[in-house]
Amino acid sequence: IxxxxxxxxxxxxxxxxxxxxxxxxxxxxxxxxxxxxxxxxxxxxxxxxxxxxxxxxxxxxxxxxxxxxxxxxxxxxxxxxxxxxxxxxxxxxxxxxxxxxxxxxxxxxxxxxxxxxxxxxxxxxxxxxxxxxxxxxxxxxxxxxxxxxxxxxxxxxxxxxxxxxxxxxxxxxxxxxxxxAYGRKIHEHCERRPHFDAGRFAKAYGDPTHAQGYCLYKLGCKGPATSANCSVQRFNDVGAWPVSIGHPCIGCTEPDILFKTAIAEKV
Ligand code: SF4
Ligand code: SF4
Ligand code: F3S
CATH class of the missing domain: 3.40.50.700 (NADH:ubiquinone oxidoreductase-like, 20kDa subunit)
Incomplete structure (x- = not known):
């Protein structure tokens, strides 16, 4: 009250x-x-x-x-x-x-x-x-x-x-x-973006291309189509976000097409 x-x-x-x-x-x-x-x-x-x-x-x-x-x-x-x-x-x-x-x-x-x-x-x-x-x-x-x-x-x-x-x-x-908060795409401010622009992509989790911080697009990253500020605001006051710790964005701020597809692929 x-x-x-x-x-x-x-x-x-x-x-x-x-x-x-x-x-x-x-x-x-x-x-x-x-x-x-x-x-x-x-x-x-x-x-x-x-x-x-x-x-x-x-x-x-x-x-x-x-x-x-x-x-x-x-x-x-x-x-x-x-x-x-x-x-x-x-x-x-x-x-x-x-x-x-x-x-x-x-x-x-x-x-x-x-x-x-x-x-x-x-x-x-x-x-x-x-x-x-x-x-x-x-x-x-x-x-x-x-x-x-x-x-x-x-x-x-x-x-x-x-x-x-x-x-x-x-x-x-x-x-x-x-x-x-949701006016831009994650991809616009991602620290792996220079690798995307140069065509350097991680090929598998844990291999040297992944360890070198290459772009996660070919591992399924939905960052180019996901509207959110994760790459700028980051999480938990420690500067981390999914892509920074090596996992592709699964588009969790988006409705059906991205998020649900990404989840359905995993179950
Ligand atoms: Fe874009 Fe994802 Fe590559 Fe980052 S990791 S540059 S968000 S495709
Ligand atoms: Fe929030 Fe639903 Fe995700 Fe749980 S599953 S963190 S309640 S959005
Ligand atoms: Fe952000 Fe969710 Fe992608 S937390 S990086 S929109 S999976």
Whole structure:
């Protein structure tokens, strides 16, 4: 509930692995404690809250009621739609029901991660549960997508801080992603790019071409078609990102064509 003027945030978890929350817990500017104690009022978050059962449900519904039209709803995880959504239930309600209920009073919705943005791994064919992203269910509210599996926590934090500071949403691309973070292709700023331009490609994991840091395109890198800032923002404040440690980008910030294909190839 809005405390000290800090806006209320309600965070719902559906079909997911909690990696997005885990990634956010490791951010350092601001830290998660600064975020939730000084900047927002995190009224409901199944991983972080102390309360459980009826107490937690009361918190959720009290916040939705008292902050009607003002709270930020964050969704982590896909929403199963087959068989009336019975594959994911919390407190006797399906994810579809909980999302629709919480979305009604939200000022804005943030889909954190590729699961909530587009359905993610759960929606890879044959998609047995009919998993979809938030935008497939909620059509009448602004929904910001922060895809990535997990997404860079700074893309989420920057979006929240932008909203708190300017009281409006950042400019989004046609997939609902903030342009400041997803406006360019990974390939544009990759440190292996000179090797790509010179035609030097790693041929196999662990061989000398891989050890010498050659471009990973022929090992399946999707960087030329993936919109994200991984090659610039990097992860965990240590400067690493998938390509820097020798793994091709699998396009985890993109919907179907790249990410799902890359995952399907591996299973
Ligand atoms: Fe986990 Fe990835 Fe889904 Fe986040 S987007 S909940 S990290 S599977
Ligand atoms: Fe582009 Fe991937 Fe090669 Fe980097 S490793 S230059 S992103 S194709
Ligand atoms: Fe994902 Fe590719 Fe970045 S796999 S984390 S978009 S480098």
């Amino acid at each position: 809005e405390k000290n003027g800090n806006p209320a945030v309600i965070w719902l978890h559906f079909q997911e692995c909690t990696g997005c929350s885990e990634s956010l817990l490791r951010s350092s500017h601001p830290t998660i404690s600064t975020l939730i104690l000084d900047m927002i009022s995190l009224d409901y978050h199944e991983t972080l809250m102390v309360g459980a059962g009826h107490q937690a449900e009361k918190s959720l519904h009290d916040s939705m009621k008292e902050n009607q039209g003002k709270y930020i709803l964050v969704v982590e995880g896909a929403i199963p739609t087959k068989q009336n959504g019975i594959f994911c239930k919390v407190s006797g309600k399906t994810a579809m029901e909980s999302l629709q209920e919480a979305a009604k009073g939200a000022a804005a919705i943030i889909s954190i991660g590729t699961c909530a943005s587009y359905g993610g791994i759960q929606s890879v064919a044959p998609n047995p549960t009919g998993a979809v992203g938030v935008r497939d269910i909620v059509k009448d509210k602004p929904v910001i997508n922060i895809p990535g599996c997990p997404p860079n926590p700074y893309n989420f934090l920057s979006t929240v801080l932008y909203y708190l500071t300017f009281k409006k949403l950042p400019e989004l691309d046609n997939l609902g992603r903030p342009k400041f």
